[in-house]
Amino acid sequence: MAPSKGDASVSCSQPENGFLNSLSLLSSEKAVQELLQQSPLQSTDDHLIEFSDAMRTVAKALRRAAEGKASAQAEAAEWKRKYELERARNLHLEHKGFLNDSTTYINCHMLEQSHRENNGDEERTENLGSPSNEQSEHCCGSNGICSHEVLRDGDRDSASKVVPNKFARKASFKLSWCCKGDQSDQHKHDIVSFERGNITTAERSSKQISLKWESQPQTVIILTKPNSTSVRILCAEMVRWLREQKKLDIYVEPRVRAELLTESSYYNFVHTWKDETEIILLHTKVDLVVTLGGDGTVLWAASMFKGPVPPVVPFSLGSLGFMTPFHSERYREYLDSILKGPISITLRHRLQCHVIREAAKNEYETEGPILVLNEVTIDRGISSYLTNLECYCDNSFVTCVQGDGLILSTTSGSTAYSLAAGGSMVHPQVPGILFTPICPHSLSFRPLILPEHVTLRVQVPFNSRSHAWASFDGKDRKRLAAGDALVCSMAPWPVPTACQVDSTSDFLNSIHDGLHWNLRKTQSFDGPRDT
Numbered sequence: 109m110a111p112s113k114g115d116a117s118v119s120c121s122q123p124e125n126g127f128l129n130s131l132s133l134l135s136s137e138k139a140v141q142e143l144l145q146q147s148p149l150q151s152t153d154d155h156l157i158e159f160s161d162a163m164r165t166v167a168k169a170l171r172r173a174a175e176g177k178a179s180a181q182a183e184a185a186e187w188k189r190k191y192e193l194e195r196a197r198n199l200h201l202e203h204k205g206f207l208n209d210s211t212t213y214i215n216c217h218m219l220e221q222s223h224r225e226n227n228g229d230e231e232r233t234e235n236l237g238s239p240s241n242e243q244s245e246h247c248c249g250s251n252g253i254c255s256h257e258v259l260r261d262g263d264r265d266s267a268s269k270v271v272p273n274k275f276a277r278k279a280s281f282k283l284s285w286c287c288k289g290d291q292s293d294q295h296k297h298d299i300v301s302f303e304r305g306n307i308t309t310a311e312r313s314s315k316q317i318s319l320k321w322e323s324q325p326q327t328v329i330i331l332t333k334p335n336s337t338s339v340r341i342l343c344a345e346m347v348r349w350l351r352e353q354k355k356l357d358i359y360v361e362p363r364v365r366a367e368l369l370t371e372s373s374y375y376n377f378v379h380t381w382k383d384e385t386e387i388i389l390l391h392t393k394v395d396l397v398v399t400l401g402g403d404g405t406v407l408w409a410a411s412m413f414k415g416p417v418p419p420v421v422p423f424s425l426g427s428l429g430f431m432t433p434f435h436s437e438r439y440r441e442y443l444d445s446i447l448k449g450p451i452s453i454t455l456r457h458r459l460q461c462h463v464i465r466e467a468a469k470n471e472y473e474t475e476g477p478i479l480v481l482n483e484v485t486i487d488r489g490i491s492s493y494l495t496n497l498e499c500y501c502d503n504s505f506v507t508c509v510q511g512d513g514l515i516l517s518t519t520s521g522s523t524a525y526s527l528a529a530g531g532s533m534v535h536p537q538v539p540g541i542l543f544t545p546i547c548p549h550s551l552s553f554r555p556l557i558l559p560e561h562v563t564l565r566v567q568v569p570f571n572s573r574s575h576a577w578a579s580f581d582g583k584d585r586k587r588l589a590a591g592d593a594l595v596c597s598m599a600p601w602p603v604p605t606a607c608q609v610d611s612t613s614d615f616l617n618s619i620h621d622g623l624h625w626n627l628r629k630t631q632s633f634d635g636p637r638d639t
């Protein structure tokens with residue numbers, strides 16, 4: 109069949125390299141117009157076939173153009189995020205030791221000071237031994253991570269110059285990576301080294317991270333599972349003990365403070381917060397987070413900290429407790445040793461997710477990133493159609509998920525929903541992102557584990573039959589319409605959780621006790637055997 113005038117104009121809109129730029133969208137639309145104007149309304153079959161072929165080509169070109177645009181938007185959003193991270197990091201380096209790495213932190217001192225004034229404990233704050241500036245520069249050498257590098261407060265004078273702050277806001281601590289069997293306190297490089305032509309790697313995954321307090325923790329926040337009598341009783345008892353025996357400042361949620369006060373006016377000393385702004389600043393005041401509940405309470409605690417997270421001590425008052433290794437009956441003993449330190453910790457990675465709306469056209473959705481400790485799930489919600497999710501990894505096409513949905517999980521979340529969907533269980537200290545389909549309608553769709561540095565984009569194509577739904581650690585469902593995308597990468601703020609023994613023992617205990625992993629009656633000795 110000879111190409112029609114309409115076909116010719118469509119093919120002109122395709123650049124030589126096969127990719128469409130934004131101009132092609134316009135020319136494709138023009139092509140449709142031309143086609144509509146020029147197609148003679150003769151009732152011959154040839155013309156109809158020719159016309160429908162041309163329309164198909166145009167529709168394809170339009171779809172590819174729109175996909176290209178969504179991809180560019182996602183990429184731009186990612187670059188913007190990287191730029192902002194880099195800028196924050198540079199600022200932090202510039203004012204190392206004096207200024208925090210986020211502008212929000214600058215206000216913290218004012219807020220904290222007002223808090224201290226309200227509570228009349230200025231004197232204690234001044235007396236608290238924060239390491240001198242000189243100390244803070246040298247205390248960790250070049251290999252450890254020192255909390256006051258990121259947590260120390262700073263003021264700005266009217267000319268926006270940084271002025272060192274004489275108050276220590278939080279207990280400072282030091283993290284070190286110890287090799288198995290290596291009890292020394294020496295810091296070690298944990299990245300690739302290159303000496304005399306030989307490349308060697310330190311065994312990152314075999315190292316246990318240890319947190320050592322450099323000044324005494326002063327403030328604890330207790331987060332509790334709601335509607336549980338046993339949790340309420342334990343919380344009241346723990347608050348009293350931490351106050352009377354450990355002389356600590358205690359924060360609880362407004363709901364919990366009200367419950368405590370109904371019990372007795374004794375609990376008047378317990379602090380809480382009024383609004384979101386104060387929650388955002390909590391990490392600047394709190395040295396330790398205690399959770400009383402199950403895994404859901406740990407997820408809840410993590411979700412309260414949209415930036416850095418203080419060390420979390422999860423007590424088990426739920427049924428499963430993969431992330432809650434501490435038995436509540438022995439809380440005094442555990443807290444006593446944790447407050448003294450050092451503590452073995454698991455640095456649990458989180459994913460940061462951005463929803464990018466097609467409807468927002470050239471603007472990015474104004475909502476901040478959503479951080480998840482377990483996973484982000486993109487599923488079909490109540491729709492009865494298969495999901496049709498296009499997945500890209502660093503802009504390379506991965507696959508199209510046709511099934512119930514997709515789970516992008518952290519390694520901590522590998523024992524949760526991802527496991528139920530057939531994903532592997534991964535030690536939480538392994539840096540990676542799990543890519544686990546939910547009920548894929550294909551026999552060969554095995555789950556993947558991708559490296560920590562990639563950026564994943566899951567997009568609902570324009571020709572999708574239905575919307576998709578994204579949920580974050582099982583909460584906050586968001587609808588993704590055709591053209592919308594979810595971009596996901598590793599967040600810079602992990603959740604440090606205290607270990608009962610160490611990272612590996614705790615992980616193995618949880619899969620044995622929680623899941624009864626590979627439990628089978630041992631085969632008896634009698635019976636046939638190799639001779």
Ligand SMILES: NC(=O)c1ccc[n+]([C@@H]2O[C@H](COP(=O)([O-])OP(=O)(O)OC[C@H]3O[C@@H](n4cnc5c(N)ncnc54)[C@H](O)[C@@H]3O)[C@@H](O)[C@H]2O)c1
Pocket residue numbers: 402403404405407426428429430431482483520521522523524525526528580581582
């Ligand atoms: N089919 C499934 O297995 C399924 C379905 C939906 C959600 N979930 C999980 O539930 C999580 C939300 O938890 P919730 O407590 O708020 O809801 P929930 O009260 O419905 O509890 C879900 C269960 O998942 C367990 N769980 C949570 N995180 C875990 C982890 N990291 N490792 C092992 N088990 C874990 C909890 O202990 C609980 O038993 C989601 O992040 C998701 O992973 C699982």
Ligand SMILES: Nc1ncnc2c1ncn2[C@@H]1O[C@H](COP(=O)(O)OP(=O)(O)OP(=O)(O)O)[C@@H](O)[C@H]1O
Pocket residue numbers: 331332333334361401402403404405406407408425426427428429
């Ligand atoms: N402080 C909190 N405020 C509001 N909701 C919370 C809080 N802590 C936990 N939750 C929610 O309560 C639910 C149940 O919590 P959690 O998983 O800790 O208890 P559980 O269901 O008894 O434990 P398990 O899952 O081990 O049986 C979760 O969905 C969690 O998000």
